[in-house]
Amino acid sequence: SSELTQDPSVSVALGQTVKITCQGDSLRTFFASWYQQKSGQAPVLFIYGNNNRPSGIPDRFSGSSSGDTASLTITGAQAEDEADYYCNSRDVSGYHMVFGGGTRLTVL
């Protein structure tokens, strides 16, 4: 399958830890990446290669992957973390990328 599955919505209390998951067959073979998108803005890469942060991304964001599931963890969620989060990976063929459906994170 070329699909990546995410929970549509997740909520977290301010300052608490939250995990957003992404499941798909391609994750057994290829790295996962995670993107944050705020309303009216372009996506921003937050995690690449399963668990690497680009420069400028806060270290409260971390990634992991095992088997067919990748996870994005926010340790000590802040109000500004409220956004949509998308995972992606290469398709099982390797020829192109595929995105998960996105998870809307609400910080309570």
Place this chain on the structure above:
Amino acid sequence: EVQVVESGGGLIQPGGSLRLSCAASGFNVRSNYMSWVRQAAGKGLEWVSVVHRDGSTYYAESVKGRFTISRDNSANTVFLQMNSLRGEDTAIYYCAREYYYDRRGYPSSMDVWGRGTTVTVSS
């Protein structure tokens, strides 16, 4: 500064054509995988098309046979020719560079995104 800037969007009638452009700066498009990704209003991200470093091209099933991706190395620009447009093609179209290669030489993520260009297909 590494960046891409999309242009060419607009209002077009069903069945019409548009050509989107993605002008890159700070890197060479010929040395990178370059993708188009779209997002309909209130919906998620959908990969549309990619051109690999070797020039090979791939398309989502939803656009195959109607869209064509190409690049002009001298202009450092990637294009998306969209024909036979349908209402469901209405979306913001983003251009993105694929980067951070894995051990097998596949890029693992999209690290540079433009602000997008809006395509509206409506009569």
